[in-house]
Amino acid sequence: MILGFTVVQVAVAGLAAVLCIVLGLAGRVPNDLTMGAVALIEILLIAQLVTALVAPAVGNSSSGSLLEFYTYLVSALLIPPAAAFWALIDRSRWATVILGAGCLTVAIMVYRMQQIWGS
Template sequence: MITGFGVAVAVSAALVAVWAFVAAARGREPGRALLVALGVVEVLLVAQLVVGVVLLIGGDRPGSMVTYLAYLVGSLVILPVGAAWALAERSRSSTVILGVACLAIPVMVERIHQIWSAGHG
């Protein structure tokens, strides 16, 4: 995997998480700008999936193919599920849900890189 891109995805998600937690501390519901920021992180995650698949097609292999693909695809699901949950509730706690969902992304990205590195160690 491309380390710099993974770092960019993780940092972006962490920044959006901080934004969500600050908004929650101020008693705000998820606003349009926060949802757009989630969309940007999701686009980065889709790009990460594309890069991962292109590397696989190019012949590179992770330590565990099934686990690698599960994390790649699973990382795409976290933000939409969190956003659906947050939009169904529309309260201060729904903003916290978005923050927690964003915090899960750097963990997923780190695991993707660990699994990838196991095949190239």
């Protein structure tokens, strides 16, 4: 994994989490801003998947468990669509908080993936 890209992913996911949680607690239902933030996180995770597949071919191999790393990555890829699906069905302020919780979960998982890759 690339450390700079990991920092960007964690920062974006953290900011999206704060945004969604604050808007949800303020009573706002899911909207284009919150759903767009979750979509951006999913795009970054797809880019991370491509990077993780290409990195060993160019000499940046994992020193940790590849099974554990890819389990985290696939799980993280499933969280934003699941949260967005929930938000589209529920359409309440708590759905916006769930979007934030999903973003926070992804931030933590990406940080852990960086630890696994470099350990």
